[in-house]
Amino acid sequence: MTSSTARPEFGKPEEGWRLRWYTVIFEADTRAGRRFDVALLLLILCSVLVVIIDSVEVVREREFFLLGILEWIFTLLFTVEYVVRLLCVKRPWRYATSFFGVIDLLSILPSYLAFFLPEFHVLVDIRLLRMLRVFRVMKIPRYFDESQVLLQALRNSRHKIMVFLATMAILSIILGTVMYVVEGPKNGFTSIPVSMYWAIVTMTTTGYGDIHPHTPLGQMITSLAMLLGYGVIALPTGIVGAELAMSMMARKPTTRTCPDCLTEGHEAEAGFCKHCGHALAPYQRDTG
Numbered sequence: 001m002t003s004s005t006a007r008p009e010f011g012k013p014e015e016g017w018r019l020r021w022y023t024v025i026f027e028a029d030t031r032a033g034r035r036f037d038v039a040l041l042l043l044i045l046c047s048v049l050v051v052i053i054d055s056v057e058v059v060r061e062r063e064f065f066l067l068g069i070l071e072w073i074f075t076l077l078f079t080v081e082y083v084v085r086l087l088c089v090k091r092p093w094r095y096a097t098s099f100f101g102v103i104d105l106l107s108i109l110p111s112y113l114a115f116f117l118p119e120f121h122v123l124v125d126i127r128l129l130r131m132l133r134v135f136r137v138m139k140i141p142r143y144f145d146e147s148q149v150l151l152q153a154l155r156n157s158r159h160k161i162m163v164f165l166a167t168m169a170i171l172s173i174i175l176g177t178v179m180y181v182v183e184g185p186k187n188g189f190t191s192i193p194v195s196m197y198w199a200i201v202t203m204t205t206t207g208y209g210d211i212h213p214h215t216p217l218g219q220m221i222t223s224l225a226m227l228l229g230y231g232v233i234a235l236p237t238g239i240v241g242a243e244l245a246m247s248m249m250a251r252k253p254t255t256r257t258c259p260d261c262l263t264e265g266h267e268a269e270a271g272f273c274k275h276c277g278h279a280l281a282p283y284q285r286d287t288g
Helices: 016-026 031-054 057-062 064-088 092-096 099-116 126-139 145-156 158-182 192-203 216-232 235-249
Strands: none
Touching: 016 031, 016 064, 031 057, 031 064, 057 064, 064 092, 064 099, 092 099, 145 158, 158 192, 158 216, 158 235, 192 216
C-alpha cells in the first residue's frame, strides 16, 4: 500500500508537526503511514457501503436515523482528513485544485450542501446530490502500489488509445452511413446517428437487438462489422498489456521525496535526486 502521491508543486514542510504528519499521510513507507492508509481505506469502503445501502428504499425507511448518523460520522472524519492534508503541504491551494484534492472535496461537500441548502430548487433532487458521495470510492486506487503501475501504463499508452478510438469513430461513421443508405428508415435506421449507434453496438459485439438489418445486403454488412469488431476489440488490451508489462519490469519506486525539488519515487538506495541531483536524506521505513 502507498499513500497518495504528493506532487512537487504541493510543497513538503521542512520541520515540525507538519513534516511529521506529511510523512504519515503522503509517504507510506513507515508503520504509521501504513496504518493510516489501512484505516482510511476501511473508512472509504464503509462509507461507500452506507451510500449503497441508503439507495435501497426499504432499508432507508427502516434505518433512516442510523444511516444518517453513520454518514455524518464518515463526513466529519473525511473533513478532518481533508483539512489535515491541506495543512500538511506548503501550497494547500495547489493540492485543493489537484485531481485527488477535488475528489476529497467531492466526498464531503454533498453532505454539507444537502444539510444547509435543502430548499434550493436548482439541486432538483437531494437524493442525487447525496449519491455523489460515492465519489469516495475514487480515493481508493491511490492506496495500492499496483494501481499506480496500472495508471502509469494507461498514461504511457494514451496516445495509442486515442488513435484507436479515432479509428473506431471513423469506422462507425462509415458503417452507419452505409447502413442508413442500405436499410433506410423503414427498417429502423432512421438517421445516420442512429445507424452509428448500431455500428458501435455491433462492432463491440454487444448486440442489443433493438436495431437490426432486414435486407440480405444489410445482414452481410452486419456480419462483416461483427468480424471486424472481433479483430479490433483486442487491440487496446494488447496496447495496455504491453505498457503494463514494461511498467512492472521497472524497479519498484518508493515515496521517498527530494527535499529540494520535491520529486518523488526515488529508489531506496539512491543517494541523490534523479531530477536535480540534490543529496537525499536517509530512506525512512520500518524494518522487520
